[in-house]
Amino acid sequence: MSDIQDWTRFGRVDADGTVFVKTSSGERAVGSWQAGSPDEGLAHFARKYADLVVEVDLIAARLNSASADVPQAAAAVKKLRDGLDEAPVVGDIDALKTRLDELAKHAASRVEEVKAVKEEERAEATAKKEALVAEAEELAKRDSHWKATGERFAAIVDEWKSIHGVDRKTDSALWRKFASARETFTRRRGAHFAQLDAERKVIAAKKEELIAQAEELSTSTDWGPTADALKGLMAEWKEAGRLAPDAEQKAWKRFRAAQDVFFNARSEVFSARDAEYEQNQEAKEELLKRAEALDVEGDPKAAQAAFREIQGQWGEIGRVPRSAQNKLQRRLRKVDDAIRAAMDVAWRRVPVEDNPILKQMRQQVAEAEEKLERAKSTGNSKQIAKAEKELAGKQQMLSLAESAR
Structure with missing residues (x-):
């Protein structure tokens, strides 16, 4: 009621102080006023009407708000409308009834809208959780990528908690399916690593055996056969399989250390031997200079005799570095071939008799x-x-x- 002074249109106070409100269906008593004049009594109950109007305005505003609790606002409209016939107020009751009826219709419409939105959100949330369940069931079938799959299961749980709006019954049923898939994965992963541990125990035993053999061979001075044996152990090592990364690294260091002991010792011996062989190479190169300087064409017989002497000295000198061996032999053979050819020509020149x-x-x-x-x-x-x-x-x-x- 905008004008509280226009109270006589909607109410009156009789001689005994009873306050009445006027409506289209007649009058009804709303209270008693003994504390002052009739106008003050009407004004008092008119203010109560004004408070009621303000409450209705607030409810109407909430219904039009996007964040409103629509069912709660609709319930408030109904409560006000149901109690309006007994409300102890003086004012335009008929107009307020009309407004509350319109608000009730609007509230009902908004309730249906909210219900539809919630149904859509519920369906979307349910679909998301169903998709997570389907993914979990597929993940449970995997035979590899155990770490990544376990991390994905943990991430699914976090995603699951962030999805709201699914009804309790559906949510519980979906969660049971997800939990079952996760449990299946957990069991299969446990079985896989149990088997892997068993296999690694066998591998560890094999590699301990190979390490022991390598350590036993590490002090051998039988260079050729031992080097071949160590190469064989290396092939067995690769075929044996792998341990867990840390264990594999530690075992490999021990195995490699044993091999290094042997090959370092061999390298030192070969280095000393190569130094001796280099001296032999120098000596044979001097012999080659003498052989290549022989007068093969002029006196092949004398050249042949001198070459035989050179060959004798050649054998006495001993071995040379492997890198020079073939080159030196080719040069020596070239002189030998030249002498043989010259001797053949000389032989042909001798009379038959x-x-x-x-x-x-x-x-x-x-x-x-x-x-x-x-x-x-x-x-x-x-x-x-x-x-x-x-x-x-x-x-x-x-x-x-x-x-x-």
Whole structure:
């Protein structure tokens, strides 16, 4: 009621002090006023009406607010409307009834809107948790990436807690499914690592055995076979499998340390030997200079004799570094080939009657002929066949030698 002085339109006070409010359906008593004039009595109950109007205004404002508790506001509208017929106020009751009825309709509409929104939010929240359950069930089937999968399960729990709006029954059912999937994963992960621990115990025992063998071989001076044996142990190490990272690193350091003891010792020995071999190389290079300076074309026979002496000294000197061995042998062989070629040419220049080799071969043929005659005189067929075969072979060799001249 905007004008509290217009009280006579909506109420009156009778002679005994009873205060009445006027409505379209008639009058009704709202109270008694004995403390002052009738106008003051009406004003008192009019102020109560004004307070009621303010309360209705506040409810209307809440209904139009996006953050309002709409069901609570609707309940407040209903409470005011139900109590309006008994309200101890003086004012335009009919207008307030009309307004409350309109607010009740608006509140009902807003309640349906809120209900629809909540249903949509509930459906969305339910879908999110169903998706998390489906993901958890897929994760539970994995046979690898145990750490990452465990971390994902923990993250799903956090996501789950952040999703609100699912009804309790549905939420409980979904949580049971998620918990079951997580438990399945936990059991399978536990079984996997239990098996892995068992396998690593076998691997650890094998690698301890390999370390012991390597440590035993580390002091050997049988360089070649021991190096091959250590290489074999290395191949076994790789085939044995791997331990947990820290344990693997510690075991590898021990295994490698044993190998280093051997190979460092071998390296020191080989370094000393290489120093000796380098001296041998220098000596053989000096012999090569002498061999390559021989007058092979002018006097091949003398060159051959000198070269044989050089070869004898060559063998006495001993080994050279492996990197130089082939090169030195090629140079020596080149001189040998040159001398052989020169000797072959010189041999071809000797007259047939003076060639000592041909003389020797003719003598062998003559001896074979005599042997055949003796065999024939005995009449022994086996001896005759054997003598004939020997004679034919020596004649063939002589023929080839003579044709090569």
